[in-house]
Amino acid sequence: MATNNDDTTVVVGGDAAGLSAASKLKRDAPEQEVIVFERGEWVSYGACGLPYYVKGDIDRLDDLVVNDAETFREERDIDLRTGHEVVEIDVDERTVVVEADDGKFEQSYDNLVIATGARALVPPIDGADLDGLFTLQTMDAGGDIRKAVEHGIEGADEVIEPERVGIVGGGYVGVELAEAFHERGLEVHLFEMLPHVLNPFGESTARVVEEHLREHDVDLSLGTRVEAFNGEHGRVRSIETPEETVPVDLAILGVGVEPRVELAEQAGIETGPTGAIATDQYGETNVQDVYAAGDCAEATHTVTGAPDYVPLALTANRHGRAVGATIAGDPTPTGPIAGTAALKAFDLEAARTGIVDPERAEDVGFDPVSKTLELPSRAHYYPGSEEITVTLVADETTGRVLGASMVGREGVAQRINSVATALHTGVTVDELERFDFAYAPPFSPTWDPVLTAAKVLNGTIDSR
Amino acid sequence: MATNNDDTTVVVGGDAAGLSAASKLKRDAPEQEVIVFERGEWVSYGACGLPYYVKGDIDRLDDLVVNDAETFREERDIDLRTGHEVVEIDVDERTVVVEADDGKFEQSYDNLVIATGARALVPPIDGADLDGLFTLQTMDAGGDIRKAVEHGIEGADEVIEPERVGIVGGGYVGVELAEAFHERGLEVHLFEMLPHVLNPFGESTARVVEEHLREHDVDLSLGTRVEAFNGEHGRVRSIETPEETVPVDLAILGVGVEPRVELAEQAGIETGPTGAIATDQYGETNVQDVYAAGDCAEATHTVTGAPDYVPLALTANRHGRAVGATIAGDPTPTGPIAGTAALKAFDLEAARTGIVDPERAEDVGFDPVSKTLELPSRAHYYPGSEEITVTLVADETTGRVLGASMVGREGVAQRINSVATALHTGVTVDELERFDFAYAPPFSPTWDPVLTAAKVLNGTIDSR
Numbered sequence: 001m002a003t004n005n006d007d008t009t010v011v012v013g014g015d016a017a018g019l020s021a022a023s024k025l026k027r028d029a030p031e032q033e034v035i036v037f038e039r040g041e042w043v044s045y046g047a048c049g050l051p052y053y054v055k056g057d058i059d060r061l062d063d064l065v066v067n068d069a070e071t072f073r074e075e076r077d078i079d080l081r082t083g084h085e086v087v088e089i090d091v092d093e094r095t096v097v098v099e100a101d102d103g104k105f106e107q108s109y110d111n112l113v114i115a116t117g118a119r120a121l122v123p124p125i126d127g128a129d130l131d132g133l134f135t136l137q138t139m140d141a142g143g144d145i146r147k148a149v150e151h152g153i154e155g156a157d158e159v160i161e162p163e164r165v166g167i168v169g170g171g172y173v174g175v176e177l178a179e180a181f182h183e184r185g186l187e188v189h190l191f192e193m194l195p196h197v198l199n200p201f202g203e204s205t206a207r208v209v210e211e212h213l214r215e216h217d218v219d220l221s222l223g224t225r226v227e228a229f230n231g232e233h234g235r236v237r238s239i240e241t242p243e244e245t246v247p248v249d250l251a252i253l254g255v256g257v258e259p260r261v262e263l264a265e266q267a268g269i270e271t272g273p274t275g276a277i278a279t280d281q282y283g284e285t286n287v288q289d290v291y292a293a294g295d296c297a298e299a300t301h302t303v304t305g306a307p308d309y310v311p312l313a314l315t316a317n318r319h320g321r322a323v324g325a326t327i328a329g330d331p332t333p334t335g336p337i338a339g340t341a342a343l344k345a346f347d348l349e350a351a352r353t354g355i356v357d358p359e360r361a362e363d364v365g366f367d368p369v370s371k372t373l374e375l376p377s378r379a380h381y382y383p384g385s386e387e388i389t390v391t392l393v394a395d396e397t398t399g400r401v402l403g404a405s406m407v408g409r410e411g412v413a414q415r416i417n418s419v420a421t422a423l424h425t426g427v428t429v430d431e432l433e434r435f436d437f438a439y440a441p442p443f444s445p446t447w448d449p450v451l452t453a454a455k456v457l458n459g460t461i462d463s464r
Numbered sequence: 465m466a467t468n469n470d471d472t473t474v475v476v477g478g479d480a481a482g483l484s485a486a487s488k489l490k491r492d493a494p495e496q497e498v499i500v501f502e503r504g505e506w507v508s509y510g511a512c513g514l515p516y517y518v519k520g521d522i523d524r525l526d527d528l529v530v531n532d533a534e535t536f537r538e539e540r541d542i543d544l545r546t547g548h549e550v551v552e553i554d555v556d557e558r559t560v561v562v563e564a565d566d567g568k569f570e571q572s573y574d575n576l577v578i579a580t581g582a583r584a585l586v587p588p589i590d591g592a593d594l595d596g597l598f599t600l601q602t603m604d605a606g607g608d609i610r611k612a613v614e615h616g617i618e619g620a621d622e623v624i625e626p627e628r629v630g631i632v633g634g635g636y637v638g639v640e641l642a643e644a645f646h647e648r649g650l651e652v653h654l655f656e657m658l659p660h661v662l663n664p665f666g667e668s669t670a671r672v673v674e675e676h677l678r679e680h681d682v683d684l685s686l687g688t689r690v691e692a693f694n695g696e697h698g699r700v701r702s703i704e705t706p707e708e709t710v711p712v713d714l715a716i717l718g719v720g721v722e723p724r725v726e727l728a729e730q731a732g733i734e735t736g737p738t739g740a741i742a743t744d745q746y747g748e749t750n751v752q753d754v755y756a757a758g759d760c761a762e763a764t765h766t767v768t769g770a771p772d773y774v775p776l777a778l779t780a781n782r783h784g785r786a787v788g789a790t791i792a793g794d795p796t797p798t799g800p801i802a803g804t805a806a807l808k809a810f811d812l813e814a815a816r817t818g819i820v821d822p823e824r825a826e827d828v829g830f831d832p833v834s835k836t837l838e839l840p841s842r843a844h845y846y847p848g849s850e851e852i853t854v855t856l857v858a859d860e861t862t863g864r865v866l867g868a869s870m871v872g873r874e875g876v877a878q879r880i881n882s883v884a885t886a887l888h889t890g891v892t893v894d895e896l897e898r899f900d901f902a903y904a905p906p907f908s909p910t911w912d913p914v915l916t917a918a919k920v921l922n923g924t925i926d927s928r
Contacts, residue, residue: 016910049845049905063845302900313910314903335898342902351902381513381527411878413907417899417914418881424899425889434799435881435888436766438806438815439778441513443877446480446777450881 005031009327010096010109012086012263014038015045016313017294017320018115019067022078024324032328034078035107037098039085042139043069048313050142051173054149055180061143089114089267091287111289111327114264114277115320118257118295118311125168127229130236131155132162133251136173148250149184155235162186162249166239168226169254170197175209175345177252178218182346189219189246191226191239193255200339202356204372204391205407209345216346221246257311259296272298274309281333283323291327293319293334302336302424303354303402304364310339339403340420342413351416354403354423356393361402366395368402371457375449377411379441386410392419392429392453396461399428404453411443418450429458469495473791474560474573476550476727478502479509480777481758481784482579483531486542488788496792498542499571501562503549506603507533512777514606515637518613519644525607553578553731555751575753575791578728578741579784582721582759582775589632591693594700595619596626597715600637612714613648619699626650626713630703632690634661637718639673639809642682646810653683653710655690655703657719664803666820668836668855669871673809680810685710721775723760736762738773745797747787755791757783757798766800766888767818767866768828774803803867804884806877815880818867818887820857825866830859832866835921839913841875843905850874856883856893856917860925863892868917875908882914893922 009025011018014036022034036043042065049064058064072078081100088097095108120135122128132153134145152159165181167174170192181188190197190213196206197213197220210220221241228240229251238247259276270286272278277292279285281300285292294316301308315337325332340353355361361368370393378385388408394401404419406412422432432454439446447455473489475482478500486498500507506529513528522528536542545564552561559572584599586592596617598609616623629645631638634656645652654661654677660670661677661684674684685705692704693715702711723740734750736742741749741756745764748755758780765772779801789796804817819825825832834857842849852872858865868883870876886896896918903910911919 046843046845046905046910048903048910049843052846052905057847058845066844312903314900314912314915317910318898333898336900338900340900340902342904342907344904344906349907353900353902379510379513380530381510381522382516383521413902413904414875414878415881417879417901417912418885420900420902421882421885421889421891421896424895425885425891427885427889431888432885434782434797436778436800436802436804436817436884437881438804438817438877438884439512439776440806440808440877441510441516442808443806443813446510446512446781448778448878448881451778 007110008033008035008108009111009113010107011036011113011115012096013115013117013294014043014080014082015115015117015294016316018113019044019072020317020320021113021115021293021324022072023076024321025328026076026078028325028328028330030077036078036080037084037086038080038082040138041082043072043080043082045139047137050136051176051180053142054146054177055183061139064139086263089263091267091269091290112291113323114269114290114292114296115294116260116263116296118259120253121256121258122253123255125226125228127231127236128253130229130231131234132236132249133229133253135253136177137257149186153235153250155233157233160235160249164189164248165250165252166191166246166248167252167254168239169256171199171254171256172343173254174252175213175343177254178213179346182216182218189221189248191221191224191241193223193225195223197222198343198350200341200356201350201352202391202405204389205350205352205405208389208407209348209350212346212348257295259309259311261296264292264296272307274298274307276309278307282326282331283319283334291323293323299334299337302338306364308337308339310337312341336424338420338423340416342416347409348407349410349412350407351412352403352405353416353420354393354401356391356403356405358393361393366402367397368393369396369457369461371453371460373453373456375452376445377408378443379445382441388412388449390449390453392457394429394457394461399430399458399461401427401429401432415450429454429461433458471574472497472499472572473575473577474571475500475577475579476560477579477581477758478507478544478546479579479581479758480780482577483508483536484781484784485577485579485757485788486536487540488785489792490540490542492789492792492794494541500542500544501548501550502544502546504602505546507536507544507546509603511601514600515640515644517606518610518641519647525603528603550727553727555731555733555754576755577787578733578754578756578760579758580724580727580760582723584717585720585722586717587719589690589692591695591700592717594693594695595698596700596713597693597717599717600641601721613650617699617714619697621697624699624713628653628712629714629716630655630710630712631716631718632703633718633720635663635718635720636807638716639677639807641716641718642677643810646680646682653685653712655685655688655705657687657689659687661686662807662814664805664820665814665816666855666869668853669814669816669869672853672871673812673814676810676812721759723773723775725760728756728760736771738762738771740773742771746790746795747783747798755787757787763798763801766802770828772801772803774801776805800888802884802887804880806880811873812871813874813876814871815876816867816869817880817884818857820855820867820869822857825857830866831861832857833860833921833925835917835924837917837920839916840909841872842907843909846905852876852913854913854917856921858893858921858925863894863922863925865891865893865896879914893918893925897922
């Protein structure tokens, strides 16, 4: 990690991880040259906001942009080149080959940051290439979906105004888009292959969300494999499952993402057990001076200590920033993840952290014990109290807290962070039960739901 | 802590701490006899709800009762005697003297739990005994204040319908009652001797609350010592300060509480440096088999490791419960406190934990450094984002997080608990900066305000 004033760093990818790395590096070592190649035109955007753009809560796609290209170029002195795709890396020669409108060229580097992100998975389903069928991974896709909702889908002979949408995949994107389309007045049918939506959140949270989705007229087909998209004149018209054929005017494929690792693999940069690029604690790959950060890279899970792949925005920002600091000469650990996440589903907040699935906990050597409780969000006498369903998971042998999932109409999305903090510090349920949390009648019962869950789970462990 | 099936435990005081101890003891050791003496008639009530009863959000005083006396007697087999005041303890003879309507009697005990609570401080101000002047410490006081607001204050010749209320003391009760009275249509004037309201929350939070109070037409006299309550016909009519005489029809004294320790002191049970009853980690006093819990007792501060006095409901419940478990034969630490608290002030949430005051931090041997930041509650593009003012305090030498205070219109009261967890586990700002918190556009920016505060404060420390 030696650093010199005349070093050149090349960053591949101009979104959260890449531009966090570039910005931090330029701030800490302004004399170094930083070149960012981004193959698309959008940079530094909040992809997590796309469902709300589709919904109409956000007016313009531009609103999702955190900083525009000019800011990076003018204010941060970063050589940010959009429309430039890195197509080859030579780690021995320390060069990359870049393709742009005006041809190919070679660029040398001293340090390389790979921030190629992830792509939406497209499973091998018949008809997945029909018009009117979208994934939601890029800004342009978000624009296309909203255009389809507002202006219809153009076909050979007519414009179809969509009235029915089929969403394949009940993860974050699927659930958030279900809300967005419902608010847009569309009939929504959601298909999930697994028995429940929101697999990382566990069954207790999923059941509450599912009931809530149904209350908002979202048709749910759970445990259902989509076998084909059927089309007419090249446009999607129905979704076929073993049980039924559901007519749709518009379809979304939201079955997950995979890391973009081909460029790295071709250069001999290793991927780890998850399939994403493997790094050390500073984000450095198996090749010296080549770093990876964001949705293309692995991270270390704070509970298991093992590599994991949870492509989320905070990790991309943070790991990019740490890599920037490290290249600038201050070795900075990227930090472990806990898989903490939150989600809005109509009037519900759902959140999770750590290991929620007992099978997963067993796989990594724990002896999991868990409790699911329905607890009030406010003092019993204070108006407007809502029920929060809390699941807390611990290791029975050590008492260590392993994870949690929660769902309710209020007080969930921030509450999960106290458990995330507990995971990072390796506390036991016995300790967590005794932590001093805030109490005020409008905001929690005397015993915060997290404390009550810890108390009850601790009692379960004690009595065995 | 030896325990026997035929032990008798006497509990002095029938609110949170006393009845938590009694309930836990009876659950874990049902064969033991548990007698609770409560000098009043109310038991197990949520005093924190009294401002909302005054406000009218809660219909009946009874609604604040968590469990009524019959529940404790019938369902939990606790010999709960209201209208019974313990007036003397003899720790050598292991007896207490009890006064009731039908006379005095002596009761022997094997274990004793002192849960005598706290009383509202009444400073030596002229006229503090006038009619129409109240403290808000008991259920009856809450009833009297609401009656005064709804039905007026009876005097010698006429009933005064209160239009103007003066609140002396800008702590929790003062600020919560300011909201309550304002919502009742009264003109509110709040007097605080210190330069700012909500002293434990620190200046940055206090200033935001003060501005908000003024927006709701609360007159604030800060740094103002009340010199006298002036009366007519025995009723309070004005409040006098060095600067002015403010006419009022109703006055509240909310300048804090003090632990009720006289009964314990008379028996040779020691108080600590804070003036409250000193205990060990199991809540046991200097006298064997005599315990103290709740608002009459000290607790250990998790940051300083020293005794502290922060009389709040969760601590009373938790410490009472731990003492009950210990007496039942399972030695259970009461657990340290962090002074975590939350408060609603009109549309604001305020919260604090740990050591917020730099002078206090210096007094206990730290080298405090702090940052106050105004940060958004949601993603920049998501509608309805509100500003959260976050103050984070750390020790510059070690980087350890010492405390935090926050205020804003949303996302504060639960957010503080992640910092409380960090305090209990002794994390540094460098560690906190890297914790994996939840991000979803409706609930937080990519970097949660707590993480951003840690990041900025960490940067400050690094650059020194």
